[in-house]
Amino acid sequence: MGRGTYSFSGSEKREFVPFINAQLQKLWQTIKEQFPYIDMCLWSTKWLNEFMLHQPFKFYTIVEVEKEVMEAVFYNLREQGYEVFLDPSDDVINNYVVGSEDPIIITGLTTEAPTQKIEGVWTQTLEKLLVDIYCDPSLFAAQQGAELARVYQTAFEKYAISKTKMLRYANRRNKREPIEDFITNHTKIWQ
Numbered sequence: 001m002g003r004g005t006y007s008f009s010g011s012e013k014r015e016f017v018p019f020i021n022a023q024l025q026k027l028w029q030t031i032k033e034q035f036p037y038i039d040m041c042l043w044s045t046k047w048l049n050e051f052m053l054h055q056p057f058k059f060y061t062i063v064e065v066e067k068e069v070m071e072a073v074f075y076n077l078r079e080q081g082y083e084v085f086l087d088p089s090d091d092v093i094n095n096y097v098v099g100s101e102d103p104i105i106i107t108g109l110t111t112e113a114p115t116q117k118i119e120g121v122w123t124q125t126l127e128k129l130l131v132d133i134y135c136d137p138s139l140f141a142a143q144q145g146a147e148l149a150r151v152y153q154t155a156f157e158k159y160a161i162s163k164t165k166m167l168r169y170a171n172r173r174n175k176r177e178p179i180e181d182f183i184t185n186h187t188k189i190w191q
Contacts, residue, residue, distance in 0.1 A: 016161075020118050042122065048133070048151060051151040051154040063104055066109055073106055084105075085097055114169050131175065134175065
């Protein structure tokens with residue numbers, strides 16, 4: 001399960017493998033055609049629904065790319081007719097992103113972020129997803145409060161999650177201690 005962490009064979013949990021739909025595949029190909037050598041991570045907030053009680057009706061596609069090419073990717077997608085937002089502020093999220101039909105949000109990819117390749121698309125691991133929704137409360141407003149604790153609890157109950165990988169990434173985002181405290185105080189995961 002992780003370094004120094006073991007489980008009985010009968011209690012193995014499955015790996016988190018999100019569904020890569022045709023829309024994500026097309027977006028991946030569109031970006032890779034223009035920027036074949038960049039590191040990128042693509043995912044959808046729809047993937048959070050399986051962990052939530054209250055289901056949001058709006059979803060975002062998140063495109064994380066190297067910070068140096070964020071603007072270039074943004075302008076390229078905008079020219080192709082996509083509804084794109086470049087690292088939106090709280091005001092932009094509340095005033096524009098929320099009202100968009102199919103918003104794509106371009107953000108910076110944290111170095112050494114835990115990613116996985118599914119159907120040819122680099123996307124995030126569950127460890128990265130959990131840390132990201134904690135670190136960006138404005139962008140992931142639907143997953144905050146009691147819902148955030150539910151997301152964490154459900155994810156840990158359903159899937160194999162590497163505590164080491166998760167906390168290493170949280171450390172890269174400068175949130176290791178707050179995330180450890182949150183998990184300890186709001187879930188039954190590490191108690």
